[in-house]
Amino acid sequence: MSEREDYARGYLKGFEDALNEVWTEVLSLGSRAYSSHELQILARTRKSMIQQSVDVKRLELQKMFGVILTKPNREVPAEFTIREGSSIVVREEKPDRAFAIYRSMLSGGSTGLSVTRTDPNRIIEKYHLDTDRTVFVWLTKIEKDEIVQGGRRYLIRNNLPNLAAEIRTFYGRAKGGIVILEGIEYLVTQYEFRPVLRFIQMVREQAEYSSGYFIVTVDPQTIEDRDYRLLEKEMSLTV
Secondary structure (H helix, E strand, C coil), rough: HHHHHHHHHHHHHHHHHHHHHHHHHHHHHHHCCHHHHHHHHHHHHHHHHHHHHHHHHHHHHHHHHHHCCCCCCCCCCCCCCCCCCCEEEEEECCCCCHHHHHHHHHCCCCEEEEEEECCCCHHHHHHHHCCCCEEECCCCCCCEEEECCCCCCECCCCHHHHHHHHHHHHHCCCCCEEEEECCCCHHHHHHCHHHHHHHHHHHHHHHHHCCCCCEEECHHHHHCHHHHHHHHCCCCEEE
């Protein structure tokens, strides 16, 4: 078998496996009692995780074959100015840039509030956050007000009113404080978009009033186009 034929056969097999995996997932989702809106959100979320799945597969292949598979180069965004009272929406599949901005701002001496759907332990380890300068709020259905893991204390706020109150308190005691939100897609699935937009409006106003900062990381493909445009319109800066 020629090298070109071997490559073509491998490509075709990978294409077939990918189609089978996608339709298996579609059938699995369709068998559950989801509404059409929930299915749209779930489908967009799955799509946003493609690069993460590719990264996992890359590591598996590297270990299996003892080779290095480099990632394609990605364009580095231009620098931008963040003024006091700014609210920033970061367009991205994974929250890498948002937490890079957040970490950079914390290094200037500010204090932060990190609201995440992801386990805070993973966020801390992946983005090397200064735990002395950040209060962590975990968006989870665990029925507690807080949890301690590895000596770290995390607040748990599983509804919008309690989360809004926590953020108001933070801005009230930390002038120039920074709030970062990772998990807007989760909030939308729990409360629909309109209540979440009102929540975003409240946080933006609090940030502006307290000369603080508000960062939201979102993949536009995981929410409706019209909803994303309304979200972006509320924020003072898109990067």
